Amino acid sequence: MSTQAPLETTTYAILNTAREQALERGEGLNESQLIQILELPDHAIPEALQLAHEVRLKHCGEDVEVEGIISIKTGGCPEDCHFCSQSGLFDSPVRGVWLDIPELVKAAKETAATGATEFCIVAAVRGPDIKLMNQIKFAIDRIIEEVDINIACSLGMLTQRQVDQLAEWGVHRYNHNLETARSYFPEVVTTHSYEERLETCAMVKAAGMELCCGALIGMGETLAQRAELAAQLAALEPHEVPLNFLNPRPGTPLENQGIMDGKDALRAIAAFRLAMPRTVLRYAGGRELTLGDLGTRDGLLGGINAVIVGNYLTTLGRPANTDLNLLVELNMPIKEFQKSL
Amino acid sequence: MKAAESQKFCGHCGGGTFSTDGGTIGTDGDAPTSDAHHSCQQRLAMEPPRFCPECRRRMKVQVTPLGWTAECSRHGLMSFCTDTAPNSTS
Numbered sequence: 001m002s003t004q005a006p007l008e009t010t011t012y013a014i015l016n017t018a019r020e021q022a023l024e025r026g027e028g029l030n031e032s033q034l035i036q037i038l039e040l041p042d043h044a045i046p047e048a049l050q051l052a053h054e055v056r057l058k059h060c061g062e063d064v065e066v067e068g069i070i071s072i073k074t075g076g077c078p079e080d081c082h083f084c085s086q087s088g089l090f091d092s093p094v095r096g097v098w099l100d101i102p103e104l105v106k107a108a109k110e111t112a113a114t115g116a117t118e119f120c121i122v123a124a125v126r127g128p129d130i131k132l133m134n135q136i137k138f139a140i141d142r143i144i145e146e147v148d149i150n151i152a153c154s155l156g157m158l159t160q161r162q163v164d165q166l167a168e169w170g171v172h173r174y175n176h177n178l179e180t181a182r183s184y185f186p187e188v189v190t191t192h193s194y195e196e197r198l199e200t201c202a203m204v205k206a207a208g209m210e211l212c213c214g215a216l217i218g219m220g221e222t223l224a225q226r227a228e229l230a231a232q233l234a235a236l237e238p239h240e241v242p243l244n245f246l247n248p249r250p251g252t253p254l255e256n257q258g259i260m261d262g263k264d265a266l267r268a269i270a271a272f273r274l275a276m277p278r279t280v281l282r283y284a285g286g287r288e289l290t291l292g293d294l295g296t297r298d299g300l301l302g303g304i305n306a307v308i309v310g311n312y313l314t315t316l317g318r319p320a321n322t323d324l325n326l327l328v329e330l331n332m333p334i335k336e337f338q339k340s341l
Numbered sequence: 342m343k344a345a346e347s348q349k350f351c352g353h354c355g356g357g358t359f360s361t362d363g364g365t366i367g368t369d370g371d372a373p374t375s376d377a378h379h380s381c382q383q384r385l386a387m388e389p390p391r392f393c394p395e396c397r398r399r400m401k402v403q404v405t406p407l408g409w410t411a412e413c414s415r416h417g418l419m420s421f422c423t424d425t426a427p428n429s430t431s
Contacts, residue, residue, distance in 0.1 A: 068406035093355070093391035097401040107405040114406075247387075250354070288387060310406035315388045320407060 010036065011044045015051060018274050023055050028234045028275045034227035037271040038264075045266050049302030052273035056303050059277040063335040064327055065240075065306035067118035067152075067282065068111030071313040072099050072139065073132065077124040079156075079191045081179070083219060085249035085314055086124035092251035094314055101135070105142045112149040114309050114320045117337040119143065120152040120175060120212075122313055126192065127157040133165065140169050148337050152212060157196055163203045173210040173239065176200045181228035184221045201236055214242035214284060217268055218260030226268060230275040240306065241279050243272060245286030247315060265290045266298055273303025282306035288318055296323075300330060350397040352390025352411075353381035389421070 014036040021027050029037065040048055076088040076096035085092040099107075108119045121139060123132055132155065140151055153166060154175035166174065178197060179185070185194045205211050213236055215229055233241055245265055248257050265287075273281055283304050287296055296318075300307075307327075310320040317323075327334060351358050358378055389402050393413035400411040400419075408422040 070405055071403070074403065093399055095391075095399050095401050097403055099403055103403070103405075107407075111406045116406075311404045311409065314402070314404055316386075316404070316409070 011040060014040075015044065015047055018048075019051055022274045022277050023051065023058060026059050026277045028277055029271075031227050031231040034230050034271045034275055035224055037274060038223040038227055038267050040267060042263055045263060045270070048270040048274075049266060049298060052270040052303030053301050055273055055277045056281070056305050060280070060305050062333060063305070064300075064332045065118065065280055065282070065335045066114065066116040066309050066324075067120060067306065068107070068114070068116050068309055069120040069122055069154075069313060070099065070104065070107050070111075071122050071124065072104060072135065073097075073123040073125060074099075074314065075124055078126050080189060082188050082253040083179075083216060083246055083249070084124075085252055087252070090251045090253070092249065101139050101142060104139050105146055108143045108147045108149055111309070112147050112337075114324060115334045116309055117150055117335055118152055118173070119147070119149045120154055120173075122154040122175070123156065124313075125156045127159070128155040128162060133162060136166075137169055140171065144170055150337070154212075157192065157200045158203060160203055163200075163207045163209075167207040167209050171209060173212050174204040175212040175214065175240075175242070176204065177214040177216065177242070177244075178229065178233060178236075179214070179216045180219060180221055181225040182232060183228060184219070184225045188219060198236075201238075205237075210239035211236065212240040212242065213238040214240075214244060214282075215272070216244040216246060216285075218246035218257070218265070218286070218290065219254060220257055227271065230268075230272050233272075234275045234279075237279075238276075239280060240282055241272060241276060242282040242284035242306075242308070243269065243304075244284040245290035247286040247289055249314075260286075260290050262291050262295045266295060266302060269299045269303050280306045282308065284308050285312045285315065285317075297326060297330070300326070300332065348394035350392055350394050351378045351381045352392055352394050353384050353388075354378070355392035355397045355399075356381075390419070 074097045075086045075094045077086045080087055080089045085094045111119050150172050152173040153171050180188050182194045201211055201213055217226055245260050248255050281304050307323055309323055311317050389409040389411055393400050393416050395416045398413050400413045402411045410420045412418045
């Protein structure tokens with residue numbers, strides 16, 4: 001009993017603070033406050049998720065943004081991101097493959113037919129070369145011509161010229177993840193720096209594209225580092241944060257890392273929403289393994305307001321209809337398509 | 342490409358599997374049993390096969406939002422639409 005009271009006091013203190021700060025004022029929690037959210041006892045998780053849901057409804061609205069993603073160039077990446085099966089430096093079963101443009105356009109049409117408003121074209125590269133940029137230009141032109149869907153890209157680190165080209169071609173959002181906290185980044189990636197990632201993010205924002213900058217949690221980082229990441233993302237003020245949970249891939253350095261605990265994942269969802277009250281917070285890879293069906297529902301009622309529909313780049317997601325039916329069941333309208341200018 | 346029940350190799354790890362008559366097909370010396378691939382089968386519900394079930398060659402796999410294709414240079418194309426049953430198109 002003697003240790004219970006202070007714990008309860010702390011629990012309710014941080015949730016009360018979060019209510020006043022994130023819900024009422026729309027200001028994200030800071031790093032030390034986020035640590036307290038990530039350390040909440042199990043019995044406080046529903047309350048934290050409920051608060052995160054209220055924050056999302058108040059500051060983002062009730063719509064859920066649906067997106068499809070596709071790999072235009074799979075495998076053979078020269079970088080060594082330790083979680084990624086597409087690195088050419090690891091003994092992964094993933095083979096290099098290029099997707100042709102007609103198939104890409106077909107996938108965009110199929111994605112739009114689900115009600116998705118976003119279609120993200122991804123390439124496993126350090127940064128795009130001229131060949132890839134030409135492919136992207138051709139693909140964008142075809143998709144804009146034939147499909148009512150917003151186009152996003154994720155092509156690694158960019159030069160200023162490439163940023164300007166993508167913006168000019170009609171890419172409205174660019175994805176470049178921080179992945180993990182600055183203090184943990186060297187444990188996960190050694191072939192490029194955190195600063196290089198930040199440079200691309202800054203150029204994307206300066207060019208007027210929406211920045212999509214995400215996280216991958218469950219890679220062995222501490223709770224403090226998880227809070228650090230959320231705070232670092234918040235400082236970037238991204239339009240969207242895709243939240244990934246590690247799915248340990250065969251042949252990668254993290255293949256034996258255990259799957260993240262579902263309750264920790266729910267704490268993280270609440271924390272990320274409370275760190276970024278106005279950001280699109282998207283369910284991304286690994287949620288099927290980490291959270292399952294019940295946890296997926298809990299997250300949608302706990303701060304998440306966007307989903308990747310269907311499959312990921314090299315792994316499978318839940319069937320699109322399963323997620324879309326869940327949104328109907330939860331009375332969550334899908335955000336409608338509005339052509340970006 | 343042949344139906345799943347005649348697979349000689351595990352699509353997830355490329356290891357040998359039981360043949361349809363119950364005999365183990367040796368591959369790399371350790372003759373795994375079907376139990377050895379129980380977790381592989383679970384993983385294959387969440388990811389496409391990477392190895393050809395006929396010859397264990399690594400396949401070229403393309404995942405799309407609503408399906409996937411896997412191509413073996415010798416045994417052709419296997420495709421799957423997420424909302425329907427597996428389909429062989431070779």
